[in-house]
Amino acid sequence: MGGDVLSEGAAVMRESLLKSQSITDSVVSVLGSFDHRLSALETAMRPTQIRTHAIRRAHENIDKTLKSAEVILAQFDLFCQAEAKILKGPHDDLDSYLEAIQQLRSNILFFNNNKSFKSSDGVVNHSNNLLAKAISKLEEEFKQLLSSYSKPVEPERLFECLPNSLRPSSESSGNQGDSTGRNPSSNSHSEHHHNNNLENADFTPPTLIPLRILPLLHNLAQQMVQAGHQQQLLKIYRDTRSSVLEESLRKLGVVETLFKGKACNEIRESAFGLTKWLAKTAQETFGDFEEAVEKDATKTAVLDGTVHPLTSYVINYVKFLFDYQSTLKQLFQEFENGEETNSQLASVTMRIMQALQTNLDGKSKQHKDIALTHLFLMNNIHYMVRSVRRSEAKDLLGDDWVQRHRRIVQQHANQYKRIAWAKILQCLSVQGLTSSGGGSAVGVDGGNSSGVSRAVVKDKLKTFNMQFEELHQRQSQWTVPDSELRESLRLAVAEVLLPAYRSFIKRFGPLVESGKNPMKYIRYSAEDLDRMLGEFFEGKTLNEPKRW
Template identity: 50%
Template structure:
């Protein structure tokens, strides 16, 4: 009997399908890091978003019924309809496919979550939920797309209400889709934070990927509400993500975190913002989609450059404000040099260099140099001035004749040596506790100090050292040899931890 054969075929070949057969195996997640020793030990500053340079799992439309069986089902369905058994054919097909779809979707275990649930969730838990949401949405859309495809293939050319049949059998799938869209809506409307931008971009990207299939699946009047809900969610995600991206500049500039960086090292805000910018480049293609949707009049890359330049300037402005906490102007300069250098070196090692450009890098390298120069002047100017021959000489006479014949001048030179020793000890005690985490910057600054200090000290010792060498305690005055000074400069900017390890 034709009807029994159709029922047997539909029952036999309508089996639930595993979601993993729809989603290809994703690559292992690699957690992004700034890859820089400068950030070691600053756990709180690290971002915890998986790197988007990993490709998402491949999603394919499943073969819900073997392709070799479809022509046979089409032939039998055609005969049943021609024989006047349209309702029986309709019911057999609908019930078999609905049961298979329900079993497939039941295994997903999709939860219904509202906005309040999302607000209460910790960020790690929310990210895990959104990871599942992405997978479930792709599976659901692919299953529904597959169901629509085989429905239209089996009943192609047959006088049969295919739209209604698909709508009825897809009821469970539509319900799951509604739940997923409801969760997406709750996330988009929940409290905003910089970290949430990335999950919104993930969600928007997935919605954009399935958009064309959603429009096909829900193209009929029976499903217009679902189509509008899906497209509405995509628009809401895009709008929210776009606003958060553009407004990040303001959040950075107005950041009032009370974290005090006592040793002048890289501030946690700098690390967070730079990590944020790095992650943005992992989402560059998604951001370009946002700009295409909301901006006109310029290419997306230039728009991205404008926003990123503003973010970096906002960070610099904030750091300028935070530097005012330092009462020591030398430490203020170290703090600014550290942070701007971190910005520059991070940009040079990332995709940001192609957007911000060489001019930005060169301008900010010069800013680092200016802060280093300012540090050297305010920290070492007095010590170098102490070693100045002009200061140690009497007006109108040569230093040698004055110092060889005058006890006052000898006392003055002794005082100069003592003053320099005291200043150097104070600078060493303080600045050994200061931190310059970047080795290149640390060595550059030490070298610049040595280039100014050592020649001045050597000249002073050569000119006037003989005046104190015959004292009872010459080391009281001539405390350091030039090579000793050079060695001690190597202890500067190592930080508290290094000093304690040497004790």
């Protein structure tokens, strides 16, 4: 009995164990399924995690890029502000102008240190060019300020700088030597007293330039030195101040004082005589040079219409004169004819320029092609104007002279265009296109009525091609040495020729295109003509290859 109970208990226990094992297996199976699903979920989430990480890094990069862009844009803003101030010039607000120069230097340093920015080289080049212009304007401002406030010192102003005891008076002028009857010991005592006065005297230096101007000149000079323009600074100061000093000494009679007395009479008279002789020789030399320029008959041929050697020689001579203008002004003072010395020097320069122009008019007639005649005169007078504008001669000759001769340059350019291109433009006009006969024709207004002969259109296009090729061959050998003038002249021709050609081809091209060999007559597009115009005035030789 007891064994049966024990057996039943064991059976129940075994059954319970089996159920527990089954439950355990089920739980393990469920947990295994969860593990599998979790692994699959992790696998599915991994690309999302990678993308999230990439997005986070992209955001970080964008933030860095935006911060870098903000710094660069800030530099551009500062550059634009500096550029506006520099283009305005230093005259109205010098302090602001100098700040703009410093800002420009900071911009250059920034972009030099940030070469990774792909446009940094272009920005640096532009900034350097602007800085050069800014320093050039500073030079002009320095020269203008120094000239305005550099005036000869009147003797009375210098006497006012002396103490009262040392100022000259009319009473003391005759009290010298023994003429007063005083004994030598009295004179010795007076001289000793005078020397003591000199040692203890309180001298007041004269104000040569107003105190409020000195800081401005100092700042300008400092900027010029910093930019490496020491030599220009010294030259401006020397030329401006030396003439003022010489005039001040002359008013004081220092030269006469140095050679005072009978013993120096011969030296003094020789010096004055030499000065007058130099002045007379200078005037005669200028007169001879003026005549030589006007009558120069050298046969140097300028076949391409470029600047003649005589022109460059005379311009260099005039520039040389202005290197010695202070000396020349002194010499001109020997001839007191009521004119200012500046006016006399300007008059000499103008006469030389006019002599050159007269000679160039004669030399231009050596060209058989009248269009080349005007191109030659345009080149040479433009060279004169440009040289004057870039030198001190501009201040002396004045804006009127410059503007008058610029108009002459434009007149010759217009004459060249009219003479060289009038004939070929006739090929593109509608005159002569009407035909009274039948045959293939279209209306002048583009309609289908009879009126324009295909043969006449072909003949006009054939003539146009021939004339343009002749012009291209000849005028690509001509020269316009100044790049701006050259481009301006090409543009002026293109503005007349290309619209006329496009209009003609648009209206009458279909008549030719519908016939045989249209390319024989419509040989060029408007773009081809424009490209070929780009070869005009380059001074090419006949053997050089074409670019089209």
